[in-house]
Structures are given as C-alpha cells and as structure tokens.
Amino acid sequence: MKQILLVEDDLTYSRIVKTFLEKNGYAVETCVKVKDAQQTLATNSYDLIIADFRLPDGTGMELLQWSKSKFPATQVILITHYSDIRIAIKAMKLGAFEYITKPINPDELLATVKESLSAKSTEPSIPSSKPQKTSESKVAKSSYVVGSSAEAEKLEKHIQLVAPTDLSVLVLGETGTGKEFVSRRIHDLSTRKDGPFIAIDCGALPRELAGSELFGHVKGAFTGALDHKTGHFESAKGGTIFLDEIGNLSYEVQIQLLRAIQERTIRKIGGNKEIQIDVRIIAATNDNLIIQSGDGHFREDLYHRLNEFTLQAIPLRRRKEDLEDFAQQFLEESNDRLGKNVGGFTPEVWEIFLAYDWPGNLRELRNIIKRAVLLTAGGLVEKDALPSDLYEPSSQMASASFGNTSNSVMNEELPSPKDYKSKWVEQEKELIQKVLNDTKFNKSKTARILNMDRKTLYSKMEKYGLD
CATH class of the missing domain: 3.40.50.2300 (Response regulator)
Incomplete structure (x- = not known):
C-alpha cells in the first residue's frame, strides 16, 4: 500500500x-x-x-x-x-x-x-549510479508548436539558423514560456538529433549532489557514494545537454562547468582521470544573469561562454494568435493522459482564454486544460470547468494591468543595463529593510516573506549594511 x-x-x-x-x-x-x-x-x-x-x-x-x-x-x-x-x-x-x-x-x-x-x-532517485534518461519523459519530439504569430515566426527563423551549428545557446524567458521545448526543437533540427537530449533542472538538484549529477563520481568519493556514477555530461555524448535554470548552480559547480566548456573534458568527483566530452550545451533561465554576475552570484566568464547565441521564449500574452494551436495540442495530450474524448472548447471558453493574460504562460494553459478535460463530461469544455479566477473581474483587472504595464515598457526607450541594475539594487534594499522592520528583524520570518533562504538574506543584509 x-x-x-x-x-x-x-x-x-x-x-x-x-x-x-x-x-x-x-x-x-x-x-x-x-x-x-x-x-x-x-x-x-x-x-x-x-x-x-x-x-x-x-x-x-x-x-x-x-x-x-x-x-x-x-x-x-x-x-x-x-x-x-x-x-x-x-x-x-x-x-x-x-x-x-x-x-x-x-x-x-x-x-x-x-x-x-x-x-x-x-523514475530513478537522484543518488542512483545509473544516468537518468530525461530526454523523452519531459518533452516529446512532436510536442513543439511553431505558431503563426510574427514573434513566433521570428523565433522559429532564429532556431532554424542556429540549430545546424554547434554554438552554445542561452534561452531566456519567463517561467512557463516553453524554454525546454525551444531547446528540444534546436536539438531535433541539429546534426546531433540522433544523439541523446538530456534535460537537467538545475533548480531541483540538491546543492550537495549537483556536481555528482552533472559530472559523476567515483566509488567512495563521499559518504553514500557506494558505486561509480556516470554523470549527465558523460551520458550526453554525441547529443545535447539542456541546463534549465542555470542561475541556480552553486559557484563551485559553475567553476567545474566553465572548465568543462573550455577544455571539453570533465573529472568525476573524487577522481583524477580526465574524460573527454562531446556535447552541445543549451542553457535556460528566467533570471537576469548580467545582474547576478555583477553581484558575484554568477560567473561573468561562464555567462559569455554559454551566451554564444541568445533566444527569447515568448510570453503567451504576446502570442494570442497561437493560443488555438497550443490549446488544441494540450487538449489532445490531456485526452490521452486521462482517457477522455473531449472535442474542443465552447465559444464562451475561447472568449475567456483570449481575454486572460496568462501570467503562468504555457505551463498554466496546459494545467488549466488538463483540469478542464478531467471535469468535462460532455463533448466540449465549458466555462464551469475553468477556475473562476480566469473570468472574475478582479483577476481580469489585475491581468490587464500586468499586460498594459508590459506593453508600455515595450514601447518606451529602455534604460541602459547599468540603470536597470541601480534601480533593482535600490528597490531590493528598500524592500528588505521594510520587511525587516515589519517583522522586528525576525530573520527567519523575513526570509519566508521574501521567498529566499536565510543564507541569501544574510548575504544581502551584509551587502546593503542592514545588520
């Protein structure tokens, strides 16, 4: 049981x-x-x-x-x-x-x-000595939707341009915009398409095991290393390794990764033998790595090594023309997973979908459709199968405000990266100071409210002189 x-x-x-x-x-x-x-x-x-x-x-x-x-x-x-x-x-x-x-x-x-x-x-557990085969479990080859909007066509053109090369690619974009789908598309159109595509979520790797997962370890390298382990870089030989949320890697692992890119060799944890690697690296993040490198949290030299070519995954609110294509794809997936045969969406549901700004992007759309298919007994998804927050006035106003702010920023002349960084630092300092005051300097509570770990909070307090 x-x-x-x-x-x-x-x-x-x-x-x-x-x-x-x-x-x-x-x-x-x-x-x-x-x-x-x-x-x-x-x-x-x-x-x-x-x-x-x-x-x-x-x-x-x-x-x-x-x-x-x-x-x-x-x-x-x-x-x-x-x-x-x-x-x-x-x-x-x-x-x-x-x-x-x-x-x-x-x-x-x-x-x-x-x-x-x-x-x-x-699924094998993380300490397993066998390499995890994550390529097919997360993204099926047929799942990519090109789309017909102008931005989608531009993105596809850039993918077609960079895919046949062996350049390292950095895919930027908000959470849920399909950065892994973009990366898989690059792999499928590359000369490495017959090799493995191994996707690693760097944010989900336990900090103490990240180096072992990526590069492997030898037996006895640390407590719990009961056997030799082949890391993802070695397993991806002849293919592509996708490093999602690259900004979450520790500084020590960043050094190992930089060396692997420069030398095209790796060394297992606890080992002394150099192992040749033959992989293409695609990294993705929703963080500003330039700011992180300025703060000392991400190596600038690693950023430039990863950023030989940049692609921007598109938020769903800016590609409403593609909404029908994505919705149909996710409907078919949900029918297959849940054993259902829902044929489509009512006109009222389409109106709701088109009016909503989708802050969670494609991942939010997929989950809502999966839930709606589960709740649908007839042939079409109706309004009652959707979360009420999608069409209640309060959520619509919040979404509209979010979208309008985005559009106004797009139409203005953007400040320089240095100006952005200065404003970010100033606002972050003020926010941390306010929460500290509100919690009477209870650091555990402050870290929870700010959604950061205590180590990060202490580091920022020291940086801003807030002790």
Whole structure:
C-alpha cells in the first residue's frame, strides 16, 4: 500500500482528504506544520507528500525544498489557492510533481495522486549510479508548436539558423514560456538529433549532489557514494545537454562547468582521470544573469561562454494568435493522459482564454486544460470547468494591468543595463529593510516573506549594511 503524508493545518479539510484517499486504497498520515512533517519524514518512509502552501510555521515551498534535498525520490504535490498560481509554478520548477487548487475536486486529486505515484515508480532517485534518461519523459519530439504569430515566426527563423551549428545557446524567458521545448526543437533540427537530449533542472538538484549529477563520481568519493556514477555530461555524448535554470548552480559547480566548456573534458568527483566530452550545451533561465554576475552570484566568464547565441521564449500574452494551436495540442495530450474524448472548447471558453493574460504562460494553459478535460463530461469544455479566477473581474483587472504595464515598457526607450541594475539594487534594499522592520528583524520570518533562504538574506543584509 502506498504511503502518503498529508500536511494541512485545516483539520476539517485534512480529515476529508485523508478519508477520501484511504477509501481509494492509500495509507495516509497527517500533520499540520512544516517542522512536524520534517520530523515525521525523518523517521518514516513515504511515497508522496501532499502539502498545503500556507502552513502555520512556514510554507509548502520550504517543505518541498527540504524534502527534495533529503528524499529526492519522494513526490510532492502542492495544494494552493488559485491566487498563488505563480508560486505554484515556481514550486514545480523546484521539483514538485504538480499543484492542485482549492477547492479541491476529488477526481482531480485522485488522478494527480495516481499519476505522481506512477511516475515515481519509473523514475530513478537522484543518488542512483545509473544516468537518468530525461530526454523523452519531459518533452516529446512532436510536442513543439511553431505558431503563426510574427514573434513566433521570428523565433522559429532564429532556431532554424542556429540549430545546424554547434554554438552554445542561452534561452531566456519567463517561467512557463516553453524554454525546454525551444531547446528540444534546436536539438531535433541539429546534426546531433540522433544523439541523446538530456534535460537537467538545475533548480531541483540538491546543492550537495549537483556536481555528482552533472559530472559523476567515483566509488567512495563521499559518504553514500557506494558505486561509480556516470554523470549527465558523460551520458550526453554525441547529443545535447539542456541546463534549465542555470542561475541556480552553486559557484563551485559553475567553476567545474566553465572548465568543462573550455577544455571539453570533465573529472568525476573524487577522481583524477580526465574524460573527454562531446556535447552541445543549451542553457535556460528566467533570471537576469548580467545582474547576478555583477553581484558575484554568477560567473561573468561562464555567462559569455554559454551566451554564444541568445533566444527569447515568448510570453503567451504576446502570442494570442497561437493560443488555438497550443490549446488544441494540450487538449489532445490531456485526452490521452486521462482517457477522455473531449472535442474542443465552447465559444464562451475561447472568449475567456483570449481575454486572460496568462501570467503562468504555457505551463498554466496546459494545467488549466488538463483540469478542464478531467471535469468535462460532455463533448466540449465549458466555462464551469475553468477556475473562476480566469473570468472574475478582479483577476481580469489585475491581468490587464500586468499586460498594459508590459506593453508600455515595450514601447518606451529602455534604460541602459547599468540603470536597470541601480534601480533593482535600490528597490531590493528598500524592500528588505521594510520587511525587516515589519517583522522586528525576525530573520527567519523575513526570509519566508521574501521567498529566499536565510543564507541569501544574510548575504544581502551584509551587502546593503542592514545588520
């Protein structure tokens, strides 16, 4: 029987979910705080964690990061209100299997639980000595949608231009814009298309294991290294390695990566033998690496090595002409995954889709369509199958404001990178100072509110003289 840990501070809600899951054949333990969950996980083994985002002593995001560093094979599902959608999307980048929104639909919950446990049974844990085959599991070759908008055609033209070369490519763009799909498209059109495409989410790699995952290790290199391990760079021989959220790599791993690019060789952790590598590197980020390099968090020389050619993934709000193509693609995927036969969307749903600004981009569209297909009993997706936040006036106003701000910035003459950095530093300092004052310099609480770890907060406080 699969073991599930439910972390929810609403006791009535927790009891309902626990009873429902137990009736469907799962063993469920419950707790109400992050600390309680950590203690429980340290003494018991679980296949899945279901955690509410808002908890009395922290957040589900904190529990996610902690559990992924300690128990990487355990899946995590985040429960969130729809207003937390951007946080939920970030959680998926950190390794969450999926997020579901309140109020929870029982069928959606059960389908997501089954899917997460099925995925767990086929995925090797991070410490495994066998290379992870991530190329086909995350992005199918046929999943890329070129689109017909002017920006989509420009992006495709640039992809066609750079794909046959062996240049390193940096793909920039907001969370959820399909940077991995763009990277896979480059690989499929390159001379390396018959080689492996290995995708690595650098944000989900446990800090202490990142070097081992990328470059491998020899037996006995560190506690727990019970056998030799082949790293992703060695496994990707003759193909492409995709490093998503490259800005999350530690400074030490950045040094190793720079050496691998320059010398075209790697050395396993604990080893002394140079291993030749033959890979093309495509990196992606939604961070400003120029600012990070100025702050000393990202090596400038590594940035220039990765940035031989830059592509910009397009936010969905700027390619509404392509919305129908993407929606149809995701509808077909959802029908296949859920065993349904939904034929399309009502005109009312299309009006909602076109009016919404999609802050979570393609990932948000895919999840909403998957949820809608699950809830649809007839032939077409109707308005009732959509989250109400998509069409309520309050959310529309927020979305419109977001979109208009974006457009106004696009039409103005942009300041220089130096001006951007100066304004960013000034605003960040003011924000940290305000939150510190509001929390009476409670650093743990401040770090939680600012959504950063305490080490980063201490570093910034020292930098800005806020001690």
